[in-house]
Amino acid sequence: MSLEKRYTALKDRIVERKPDFDAFIEMLETKTAWLSAPASTRFHLSEEQGLLKHSVSVAENLLKLRDLLAPEIPDESCVIVGLFHDVGKVGMPGKPYYLPNRDKDEVKRGIRYIVNTDLVHVDLATRSLYLAGRYIDLTEDEIQAIRYHDGQYIAENRSVAHRETKLTRLLQYADNWTGCVLE
Numbered sequence: 001m002s003l004e005k006r007y008t009a010l011k012d013r014i015v016e017r018k019p020d021f022d023a024f025i026e027m028l029e030t031k032t033a034w035l036s037a038p039a040s041t042r043f044h045l046s047e048e049q050g051l052l053k054h055s056v057s058v059a060e061n062l063l064k065l066r067d068l069l070a071p072e073i074p075d076e077s078c079v080i081v082g083l084f085h086d087v088g089k090v091g092m093p094g095k096p097y098y099l100p101n102r103d104k105d106e107v108k109r110g111i112r113y114i115v116n117t118d119l120v121h122v123d124l125a126t127r128s129l130y131l132a133g134r135y136i137d138l139t140e141d142e143i144q145a146i147r148y149h150d151g152q153y154i155a156e157n158r159s160v161a162h163r164e165t166k167l168t169r170l171l172q173y174a175d176n177w178t179g180c181v182l183e
Contacts, residue, residue, distance in 0.1 A: 003049065006056050010083060013075045017136055021080070024135035031093035038098050039089065041113045044183040051089050057182060058082045062174035070166045073141075080136060081145040081171050088127030091119055123156070125149060145171045 001009075014021040028034035039045035039054040059082025066073050091097035098113040122130070125147045132138060132146065144167070148160045151172040164172070 003053060003056060006060065007052065010056060010059050010079050013079050016076060020136045024132065027093065027135065028090065032090040033096040034090050037090055037096065038113050041098065041115065042111045044179045046112045051086060054178060054183065055083045055086060057178045058085065058174050061178050062170055065170045065174055070170060073167055077139065077142055077167055081142050081167060082174065084128055084132045085146050085149040085171060085175060086124065086128060087131050088124040091116060095119055141165045141167045144168045149175050
């Protein structure tokens with residue numbers, strides 16, 4: 001199935017918060033690099049549409065894990081945190097996070113993008129929460145999942161160790177599996 005169809009199928013799973021979700025999607029698709037941004041500067045999916053490909057795959061894998069391990073978690077929560085856990089990588093409206101790397105030597109070494117230094121530095125999980133939270137009324141579980149989706153790979157996340165909700169753990173697993181195994 002094409003990326004577009006997979007993305008549309010996920011968006012169609014949002015029912016209760018559809019107006020807010022749709023407003024956020026509209027902003028992302030028209031005022032940010034959501035549809036074209038890479039997922040990283042040089043690692044997984046460092047390519048056009050890499051972020052969207054990664055986000056769709058994480059949401060799909062999260063739903064599969066949820067079905068097996070925690071069926072009580074709502075579809076909407078899985079789709080929202082799966083799609084938007086890395087949405088901070090779009091930057092801000094009118095200011096992309098990733099820019100094409102103009103250094104030919106670095107590009108030869110695989111560093112295809114650089115981080116936009118015109119953006120105020122905010123860690124990506126916090127920027128993701130800021131962007132999504134301006135449009136969608138997130139639950140506490142969703143807030144924790146987005147903020148701590150990188151798990152204990154990030155030193156700042158240690159304060160949540162062993163206090164993660166089911167949704168947070170499932171998002172961590174889905175993101176890790178998607179980024180490290182499938183991509």
